[in-house]
Amino acid sequence: WPDYDMIIAINGWKQIRYPLLKDKGFLPDMKALRSLITDKSKILVINSPSNPTGAVFPRSIQQEMVEIASEYDLYLMSDETYDQIIFDGEHVSPAIYDKEGRVLSIFSFSKVYAMTGWRVGYVCASPSLSRLIADIQEPYVSCACTVSQKAAESALTGPQDCQKTMVDAYRRRRDIAVEILKENDMVVYSPQGAIYMLIDISQSGMSSHEFAMSLLEKERVAVSPGDTFGEMGKDYIRICFAVSEDNLEEALKRICRHVRRNA
Template sequence: MPRIAPHARAVPASGIRRITELAWSLPGAVVLSVGEPDLPTAPHVLHAAREALDRDDTRYTPNGGIAPLRDAVAAWLDPEHGLPVRRDNVWVTAGGAQALHLALSLTVGAGDGVLVPDPGYPPFAMATRLLQAEAQPYPLRAEDGFLPDPAAVEAAITDRTRVLLLNSPSNPLGTSLPAELVAELVEVARRHDLWVLSDECYAAFTYDVPHVPAARFDTDGRVLTLHTFSKTHAMTGFRVGVLVVPDQMAPLMPTLQESIVSCVNTPAQYAALAALTGPQDAVDHARRTYREHRDLATVFLDERGIPWLPASGGIYLWADVSHAAGGDVAAWAEELARTEGVAVAPGSAFGERGEGWIRISLTASAEDLRAGLSRLPARADVAAG
């Protein structure tokens, strides 16, 4: 028998998926482990997809996507980025996942290094390893509020490092990087001649702080930016994302996109166009809802004496259950799902520095949040009191 490529076996499995699938198999379990919006897709978005189907607009599009969608994305991001964003910079992808794969395909080869946050979104390391590159964690420490320390990032750079990956607002942490920190991190990349891959998929969901794009500080064409319609517009199943690339990469993009996915399905692109150019009431409602869910969750955690990281953005809350996890939060989370019927994502699924923490999805309904969080074990001093 021919062998399976060794690097395919080296891709780590998702600890989030394991807990979630276990919960789905348990009758009545409350699932707080996955970021699936509990809100409906806006009617005008669904209507645009139906219209495309009704007119049989189901053929190939250009590799980069339909021109109106790419132009709309460029018009949306141009003032945010503070530098020109044109149609040729915008590439429509099969969700944020394919945007990540495409961006890494452009920037690393076998044996190259990608600086990934720890804790950080697991597919950052998974996609890196699938391309036979090396994930190089940089620490996000509790004592720093889980924000990157530019000196620690710089210390993690080796002669193989090619990419610095940033994520703001963060999955799983809910942190948003302030402007001065983003500028410092882009400067670190400039000093060491690294690409910057900035995952800004939750940019629409920030609370009391502005979203700061990394591209705003890009003076020499080294920043690539990821966006997705999945969470912002409750379109996870449509699979539409965006990769914004520097000018120098634009000529390469048709060939790379052709080799991976050719193009995103046409009705989904028209749905994304409607999402971006139509009424934004649903996005505003989602932002308010997730903020309310964040505040609701912190009340339940406070009642149990469970510390949590203030979330200034995104759709997750990061909480410290080290008092109960016994040094193995993954095993504890599995037991919690089996015995209490509530699934939370173990922090260790996001990196070594996530041990003792859990990620709670704020996209669950308020009812599920109340039911699930009420089953978390209180700290001994709180329970005794």
């Protein structure tokens, strides 16, 4: 999520990125991850289900993440914004393996309840970390407005069938995207969760930013450049499943056409 870059920059911190490569299912290489940790490292950030890849970390990886946090005396911040949007497998929070109060699990109402405009989420953490987060929140954002908090309460306590309806719709759109990309001989994988997918546009010979701008200008399709999410995304664009099936099909056909035109 690009906003993490801004948060780090504003606070004058230094980040070390770990790669998530397609040939590994966009899952972290745990040995490589360990090699990047230094004596100055303070916090490890993970995101599952993933924006932008749609990868879902299995239990084994989540458990090892907690073990790494303990071994290297780190906090583990787990971005679980898309925890209920799972197509294949299961969502496992690393918090279930945490016995030392190192995990901060972040959740949002924006995606799982389609409440993007309400700007409300929450953190699950140990009592000591929760108090610290509350103290820090005050000068930064004060609090979520009362109306948003009441709306969030209604979402949590009301009927939950809307989540299944949305997940089923996103799964259909995921399947449509995979099928169209296969039909057009585009390199493809199948996202396990979230509402996004990366499309390999390397055949075009263009950078992800160049391709995205050209696609918008010539095909009237808006996507996110993959390199917005780091160096690993330089050959990709990100699409979103939060559109109608008809619009998704047409957009994908235009994307494939634009890749062929520039190949």
